[in-house]
Amino acid sequence: xxxxxxxxxxxxxxxxxxxxxxxxxxxxxxxxxxxxxxxxxxxxxxxxxxxxxxxxxxxxxxxxxxxxxxxxxxxxxxxxxxxxxxxxxxxxxxxxxxxxxxxxxxxxxxxxxxxxxxxxxxxxxxxxxxxxxxxxxxxxxxxxxxxxxxxxxxxxxxxxxxxxxxxxxxxxxxxxxxxxxxxxxxxxxxxxxxxxxxxxxxxxxxxxxxxxxxxxxxxxxxxxxxxxxxxxxxxxxxxxxxxxxxxxxxxxxxxxxxxxxxxxxxxxxxxxxxxxxxxxxxxxxxxxxxxxxxxxxxxxxxxxxxxxxxxxxxxxxxxxxxxxxxxxxxxxxxxxxxxxxxxxxxxxxxxxxxxxxxxxxxxxxxxxxxxxxxxxxxxxxxxxxxxxxxxxxxxxxxxxxxxxxxxxxxxxxxxxxxxxxxxxxxxxxxxxxxxxxxxxxxxxxxxxxxxxxxxxxxxxxxxxxxxxxxxxxxxxxx
Amino acid sequence: xxxxxxxxxxxxxxxxxxxxxxxxxxxxxxxxxxxxxxxxxxxxxxxxxxxxxxxxxxxxxxxxxxxxxxxxxxxxxxxxxxxxxxxxxxxxxxxxxxxxxxxxxxxxxxxxxxxxxxxxxxxxxxxxxxxxxxxxxxxxxxxxxxxxxxxxxxxxxxxxxxxxxxxxxxxxxxxxxxxxxxxxxxxxxxxxxxxxxxxxxxxxxxxxxxxxxxxxxxxxxxxxxxxxxxxxxxxxxxxxxxxxxxxxx
Numbered sequence: 001x002x003x004x005x006x007x008x009x010x011x012x013x014x015x016x017x018x019x020x021x022x023x024x025x026x027x028x029x030x031x032x033x034x035x036x037x038x039x040x041x042x043x044x045x046x047x048x049x050x051x052x053x054x055x056x057x058x059x060x061x062x063x064x065x066x067x068x069x070x071x072x073x074x075x076x077x078x079x080x081x082x083x084x085x086x087x088x089x090x091x092x093x094x095x096x097x098x099x100x101x102x103x104x105x106x107x108x109x110x111x112x113x114x115x116x117x118x119x120x121x122x123x124x125x126x127x128x129x130x131x132x133x134x135x136x137x138x139x140x141x142x143x144x145x146x147x148x149x150x151x152x153x154x155x156x157x158x159x160x161x162x163x164x165x166x167x168x169x170x171x172x173x174x175x176x177x178x179x180x181x182x183x184x185x186x187x188x189x190x191x192x193x194x195x196x197x198x199x200x201x202x203x204x205x206x207x208x209x210x211x212x213x214x215x216x217x218x219x220x221x222x223x224x225x226x227x228x229x230x231x232x233x234x235x236x237x238x239x240x241x242x243x244x245x246x247x248x249x250x251x252x253x254x255x256x257x258x259x260x261x262x263x264x265x266x267x268x269x270x271x272x273x274x275x276x277x278x279x280x281x282x283x284x285x286x287x288x289x290x291x292x293x294x295x296x297x298x299x300x301x302x303x304x305x306x307x308x309x310x311x312x313x314x315x316x317x318x319x320x321x322x323x324x325x326x327x328x329x330x331x332x333x334x335x336x337x338x339x340x341x342x343x344x345x346x347x348x349x350x351x352x353x354x355x356x357x358x359x360x361x362x363x364x365x366x367x368x369x370x371x372x373x374x375x376x377x378x379x380x381x382x383x384x385x386x387x388x389x390x391x392x393x394x395x396x397x398x399x400x401x402x403x404x405x406x407x408x409x410x411x412x413x414x415x416x417x418x419x420x421x422x423x424x425x426x427x428x429x430x431x432x433x434x435x436x437x438x439x440x441x442x443x444x445x446x447x448x449x450x451x452x453x454x455x456x457x458x459x460x461x462x463x464x465x466x467x468x469x470x471x472x473x474x475x476x477x478x
Numbered sequence: 479x480x481x482x483x484x485x486x487x488x489x490x491x492x493x494x495x496x497x498x499x500x501x502x503x504x505x506x507x508x509x510x511x512x513x514x515x516x517x518x519x520x521x522x523x524x525x526x527x528x529x530x531x532x533x534x535x536x537x538x539x540x541x542x543x544x545x546x547x548x549x550x551x552x553x554x555x556x557x558x559x560x561x562x563x564x565x566x567x568x569x570x571x572x573x574x575x576x577x578x579x580x581x582x583x584x585x586x587x588x589x590x591x592x593x594x595x596x597x598x599x600x601x602x603x604x605x606x607x608x609x610x611x612x613x614x615x616x617x618x619x620x621x622x623x624x625x626x627x628x629x630x631x632x633x634x635x636x637x638x639x640x641x642x643x644x645x646x647x648x649x650x651x652x653x654x655x656x657x658x659x660x661x662x663x664x665x666x667x668x669x670x671x672x673x674x675x676x677x678x679x680x681x682x683x684x685x686x687x688x689x690x691x692x693x694x695x696x697x698x699x700x701x702x703x704x705x706x707x708x709x710x711x712x713x714x715x716x717x718x719x720x721x722x723x724x725x726x727x
Contacts, residue, residue: 425529426566432550433526433560434580434636435587444579448570448619 026083032056035184038083042153045160055173055183062177065310068339069368069400072308075247075282082185082218145201147231148193152220155191162193166224170253170288170316178249178284178310186220186251194229194260203458205234219250225260225295232263234461246271246281248306254289254297258319261296262289265457266313269468270305277335277364280307287311293319293348300456302465303330303340304472312370314343317351317382324353327453329465331446331472332365332397341371341402346379346412355386358450361397362473368400375412382409388418391449393442393473443470479504479675480644485536486700487524494520496700497536502644505672509686510679511711512697513719518679519563521697522648526560527553540644555587557643561633561650568620573632576620577602581639605638609665627658634665645669646677651685663688683715696722 026037035056039049064074142149148159155163173183194200225231248270256262264287273280283306289297299313315324326342344353353373361367373384390399401418423445431441447454447466454462480502487495494517502508512518524531525538527550538545541556548556568576578598585592593601606613609631621629630650637645647666651659666676666689678689686694686708694710695702696719703722704710 424566427568429526429528429550430562430566430568431576431580433554434576434640435551435554435584436579437551437583440579440583444571444576445568448568451570 026081028079028081030077030080030082030185034082038185038187041083042156044156047164048156051168051173052184052186055180056185058174059177059180059184062174062180064177068310068370069366069402070308070310070337070339071366072282072337077181077247080247083187141201145198146195147198147200148191149204150191152186152189152191152222155193155222159191159193162224163191163222166222166253166255167220168253170255170290171251171286176286179251179286182218182220182249182251182286186218189219189221189250190223191221192223192231192233194223194225194231196226197228198226199229200231203232203234205236217246217248217250219248221250221252222255223253223262223264224255225257225262227257228259229257230261232265232458234265234267234458236267236269236461236464247284248281249284250286252285252287252313254287256289256291256295256297256322258293259295260292261298263298263458264289264300264313265461266299266301266303267457267461267465267468268301268303268305268309269472271307272305272332272336272472273307273334275334275363277307280336281305282308283311284308285311285313287313288316288343289314289324290316290318291322291324291351294321295319296323296325298325298327298456299342300325300327300453301329301340302450302453302457302468303328303338304468306338307336309336309338309340311338311340312342314345315353316345316347317353317379318347319351320348321350322348323351325456326353326355326357326371327456328357329360329450329453329469330358330367330369331360331469332362332367333472334363334365336363336365337368338366339368339370341369343372344374344384346373346375346382346384346409348382349379350381351379352382353384355384355388356452357386357388358453359388359390359399360393360446360449360473361390361399362393364396366398366400368402370402370404372404372406373414373416374405375407375409375414377408379409380411382412384412384414386414386416388416389449390418390420391446392420392422393446439470439473442473446473479506479541480677481537481539482525483537485524485538486534487520487531488534489520489531493534494531494700495524495536498697498701500677500695500702502675502677504643504675505670506693507670507676507678507689507691509689509691509694509708509711510677510697510702511681511683511694511714514681516697517700518681518697519648522560522646522677522679525553525646526550526558551583552587554640554642555584557641559637559640559642559645561630561637561645561647563649563652565621565624565629565633567622567624569622571620572617573620574599574602574616577616577636577639580636584640601639602635605635608638608668609634610661611635626653627655630654630658630662631665634662638665638669643673644675644677646679648679649681650678651680651682659685659688683711686711698722 035052039052171179174180192204254262270281291297297315303309317324324344330338330340332338342355355371357369359367359369369388375382388401392399399420403416405414407414427445428441446469454465457465482498482500485495485498510518533546582592602616603613611631650662691708694706694708696704
């Protein structure tokens with residue numbers, strides 16, 4: 001069986017290619033001038049420059065966190081370039097026809113034909129290519145509903161009051177090392193605003209892609225859902241093959257006001273490094289949402305890429321009766337390392353949270369779930385249910401679970417279940433005896449293991465996620 | 479159909495099969511009986527190609543091909559089906575999805591066109607009716623939370639859909655009550671045809687009242703020590719296996 005695993009694990013990264021486009025790239029290095037350059041390049045108001053500089057100064061005083069179950073060489077922050085934008089994009093294209101054909105080609109290779117997506121899926125795309133938003137579709141349809149969906153740079157220009165009010169309100173500049181770095185140098189990202197009582201008429205989707213060598217990506221996403229509104233947002237990522245490690249430190253902030261609901265789904269497939277553990281993306285992400293009264297935030301993530309993942313999408317359940325959910329599939333193969341989980345902070349009364357985490361380890365990878373459930377003194381009647389399942393493929397990988405539980409309210413109820421299992425020889429034998437090849441068999445078993453999470457994904461992406469798992473697993477049986 | 483010559487196999491360091499011979503012609507039903515630890519289940523596993531079993535000597539020809547040279551799935555494609563004694567669960571994978579994938583894979587290997595979902599559903603419903611498995615089971619995870627009897631009926635359901643040419647039933651009767659036994663036997667009997675053969679491995683004569691074999695073999699000490707027609711099974715039932723001790727040695 002192990003030979004089959006080897007073979008499966010050795011398939012090459014399907015999305016590995018590089019598009020040659022001239023870029024306006026800052027030389028490597030980080031200092032206050034770089035922060036000022038980025039801010040000036042984007043015509044930002046004075047308050048935002050100040051905000052960035054505060055973050056930068058705070059970052060200088062901070063240490064890179066080392067508590068995670070991760071073993072990697074810390075990036076050299078001075079060897080990274082902190083700004084790049086495709087040159088041909090100096091003038092924003094008004095339609096897809098005006099987009100650099102090479103860019104479009106890139107998307108085609110990734111299986112994201114914009115034309116088709118426009119027509120068939122009804123998905124509005126805010127495509128981030130390196131650090132600058134290239135094209136935004138379906139803007140009109142959304143604006144009819146009063147929904148704002150644009151790049152954060154554009155939002156700073158057009159809706160400065162909204163941005164100023166909410167930026168950093170959930171993840172403060174000094175929250176942590178990577179959030180501080182992001183706050184200082186964030187290049188672009190998405191901004192979503194759903195007005196009171198509006199149900200966003202379509203799924204909002206952003207594809208991120210890292211393209212420039214040595215260019216750190218520092219996306220900043222801000223989603224604000226006003227009272228009684230509803231939005232479903234999907235981000236998907238894939239990056240070209242590369243030898244050097246690339247740093248990614250994104251920040252996502254969600255604000256769900258009273259009775260609002262935000263569903264945030266992620267399919268992440270960045271270059272994980274080769275079979276010897278060389279290269280791959282370093283992914284240090286801070287994602288957090290705050291729920292006001294009876295609001296709900298649901299995080300769903302399918303994490304298959306990156307060499308190193310450090311990511312804990314969290315919910316601050318501030319309002320009474322608010323709900324937080326976290327559904328996660330994290331798959332690691334070869335030498336990948338993932339330390340991921342969530343934090344559910346129960347502040348309001350009768351708040352509820354659900355955590356379903358599925359970790360799959362293959363090859364020589366290490367996969368860690370790390371989660372915090374905190375019941376504050378005021379969280380009367382709060383409830384949490386956590387289910388944490390690990391699946392091992394082969395005998396050279398590791399699965400770890402670190403659940404932190406803090407209950408300061410005697411009426412709060414916390415349930416935690418955890419299992420660890422292996423893809424068994426018996427299961428493989430059954431599948432193969434019924435005519436399935438080993439690759440299909442593993443993929444089917446793993447997909448079954450992840451079912452509870454996949455059913456939380458928007459329909460059109462659930463299939464994609466299944467396929468992604470299949471590709472990522474190539475080279476793993478036990 | 480199947481020609482086993484001097485088959486020897488071991489698990490880890492333990493020799494289990496020690497020179498087994500068996501010839502099965504198309505349309506025949508062979509019963510393999512024998513005491514515990516005789517190697518009955520090993521036979522099925524070796525034929526199906528389970529990795530833990532190492533063939534140390536002998537040959538197996540199936541449909542004119544060297545069976546031992548083929549991968550597990552290639553043997554399945556060629557028409558070999560093993561109904562498991564202890565069917566394993568695959569949580570989260572719906573029975574329907576599993577069956578469809580299996581049937582697709584096998585049909586593809588046999589050069590047949592894909593069945594549409596509608597065609598497949600129809601076949602699956604018919605088959606589940608035959609084995610008296612409620613259609614709700616098609617939507618449940620493979621064997622997930624099934625009772626012993628339900629698992630066995632699910633095996634027969636898979637057998638019906640995959641249309642194998644050689645069916646090996648590994649103690650399919652174990653843990654079945656009389657009604658379930660009847661259902662399973664009805665399913666098997668309905669599949670009997672001039673070009674399909676069966677090797678029925680069982681510990682008890684009881685199953686052979688329902689699935690009447692053409693030949694009965696006694697497997698003891700890793701080889702066939704006695705062969706006969708169905709009356710041999712009755713004799714074994716009456717006398718036990720100990721009277722064969724001399725032949726084992």
